[in-house]
Amino acid sequence: MPTTQRLALNKYPVTVIIGLEVHVQLKTKTKLFCGCTTQFGMPANTQVCPVCLGMPGALPVINREAIKLSVRTGLALNCDIPPLTKWDRKQYFYPDLPKGYQISQFDLPICADGFIEIADPADPDNTRRIGIVRAHLEEDAGKSMHDESAGISDSKIDLNRCGTPLLEIVSQPDIRSADEAKACLNELKLLLTHLGVSDCEMQQGSLRVDANVNLHLDVDGKKVATPIVEIKNLNSFRNVGRALDYEVERQLIAWEDTGQTIDDAPKRTFGWDDASERTFPQREKEESADYRYFPDPDLLPVRLPREYVEEIGQTLGELPAVARTRLQDQYDLKLYDADVIVNQGPDVIAYFETAAARSGDARKTSAWMMQDVMRTMKERNLDVGDFPIPAERLGALVHQIVDGKLDNARARDVFEYLLEHDDNVDAAMSALGIESVNEDDLVELCRELLAENPQVITDVKDGKQQAVGALIGKARARNPNANPKVVRQTLLDLIAQA
Numbered sequence: 001m002p003t004t005q006r007l008a009l010n011k012y013p014v015t016v017i018i019g020l021e022v023h024v025q026l027k028t029k030t031k032l033f034c035g036c037t038t039q040f041g042m043p044a045n046t047q048v049c050p051v052c053l054g055m056p057g058a059l060p061v062i063n064r065e066a067i068k069l070s071v072r073t074g075l076a077l078n079c080d081i082p083p084l085t086k087w088d089r090k091q092y093f094y095p096d097l098p099k100g101y102q103i104s105q106f107d108l109p110i111c112a113d114g115f116i117e118i119a120d121p122a123d124p125d126n127t128r129r130i131g132i133v134r135a136h137l138e139e140d141a142g143k144s145m146h147d148e149s150a151g152i153s154d155s156k157i158d159l160n161r162c163g164t165p166l167l168e169i170v171s172q173p174d175i176r177s178a179d180e181a182k183a184c185l186n187e188l189k190l191l192l193t194h195l196g197v198s199d200c201e202m203q204q205g206s207l208r209v210d211a212n213v214n215l216h217l218d219v220d221g222k223k224v225a226t227p228i229v230e231i232k233n234l235n236s237f238r239n240v241g242r243a244l245d246y247e248v249e250r251q252l253i254a255w256e257d258t259g260q261t262i263d264d265a266p267k268r269t270f271g272w273d274d275a276s277e278r279t280f281p282q283r284e285k286e287e288s289a290d291y292r293y294f295p296d297p298d299l300l301p302v303r304l305p306r307e308y309v310e311e312i313g314q315t316l317g318e319l320p321a322v323a324r325t326r327l328q329d330q331y332d333l334k335l336y337d338a339d340v341i342v343n344q345g346p347d348v349i350a351y352f353e354t355a356a357a358r359s360g361d362a363r364k365t366s367a368w369m370m371q372d373v374m375r376t377m378k379e380r381n382l383d384v385g386d387f388p389i390p391a392e393r394l395g396a397l398v399h400q401i402v403d404g405k406l407d408n409a410r411a412r413d414v415f416e417y418l419l420e421h422d423d424n425v426d427a428a429m430s431a432l433g434i435e436s437v438n439e440d441d442l443v444e445l446c447r448e449l450l451a452e453n454p455q456v457i458t459d460v461k462d463g464k465q466q467a468v469g470a471l472i473g474k475a476r477a478r479n480p481n482a483n484p485k486v487v488r489q490t491l492l493d494l495i496a497q498a
Helices: 005-008 064-076 178-195 236-259 306-313 322-331 335-343 346-359 362-380 393-404 408-420 425-431 439-452 456-459 463-479 485-495
Strands: 014-025 089-090 102-103 111-120 123-139 143-147 154-158 166-170 207-219 220-227 229-235 268-273 278-284
Touching: 014 346, 064 111, 064 123, 064 178, 064 306, 089 346, 089 425, 102 123, 102 439, 111 178, 123 306, 178 207, 178 236, 178 322, 178 425, 207 236, 229 236, 229 278, 236 268, 278 439, 322 335, 322 362, 322 485, 335 346, 335 362, 346 362, 346 393, 362 393, 362 408, 393 408, 393 425, 408 425, 439 456, 439 485, 456 485, 463 485
Parallel strands: 229 268
Antiparallel strands: 014 166, 014 207, 089 102, 111 123, 123 166, 143 154, 207 220, 207 229, 268 278
């Protein structure tokens, strides 16, 4: 039974409570505390040094670029940036964490108390504000690889990721559905890639998501909360949604069966099994006391002067949410069109605006962007900077359509020609034999067609205007340059005069 139906059938009102923890790998060339490269896909254990391996006597040195990218992200997330932040040691043992502790931030994170706004999935015309508790810097651990095939029980460790800079972004538990969680993640990913602080490639581990979820039930006027579950290391936004939907259903069934509440059980960590499409328990969740945080003695606190923060703030440029609204207002685009263009990034926004200015019709330009330009970019695996038709040239092509000199079918012939030839639009039309049609010649052509097909005149006068459609193809057969819209209108005008 789908979760929404299950919640509806439950006799007590249910509110879903979701908070996200998003680990973002920052786009730095080197690790957080050493000079080892962060390049993805290198042979195992070749990007390590005494510092990121935690060898005795090796001292960490802070990566200045990681600080800058973190502040940049915090400002875009409307966070407060404190004048002082510090480093803490988080004690826990994993086989892929050679130091036995992680350098992180505990009580003085680099960013705090922000928010992100998303379109409400239930009502796209409205927005929802999701609070951000904090965003703190920390180093990544290594990677364990387990071979559990038949007859083999083997684990290997790749420590290349040790020390890679992560920004952990923690939301308030303001999310109320799996769809809202996915919307929040999509908007966050768009913001991070737009800012250039991360490539957010989930398949490469540069964006990882943990989701905390429980239920609040209104039982006879009293709030009852189910135990909190943290679902770890979800590897796609689709799986985030599926895992949350499953976990909501599981918690509701568990509460109906046992009556267990948040006061009866500690927070637990669950995994997600993609094959069986279910969550499964892993361990009880550690709390801050279990990690025995204390200030890292090898690293000084970092001061962030107000002038430094303001200087970074001036480099943010137009953020996606602002760009989305501006494109709607300035160019009269629909929300969907503006969203598609903004989601492609700043370079595509600039391409659209240049083309729209040349064409004189932003909506028609937007349609060509989505139906033809973006499709071709995807098919050919191109960035907009490598697209063979410059923005000015696309705008000139659309302008020909707006002026009635080209119909969409012939315009697409020109578009395909321009993909392969570095010519302007006029040269492309000439090469394809596309010429403007003299108005008198077009009227004479339409007179001939009506004379040959008198039944069309009768049908139109009987109220069947669609009858002229049969003559449009015949007009194009005699003159391929005839614009179907102009032919149609000319035929109707002649019939009205008959």
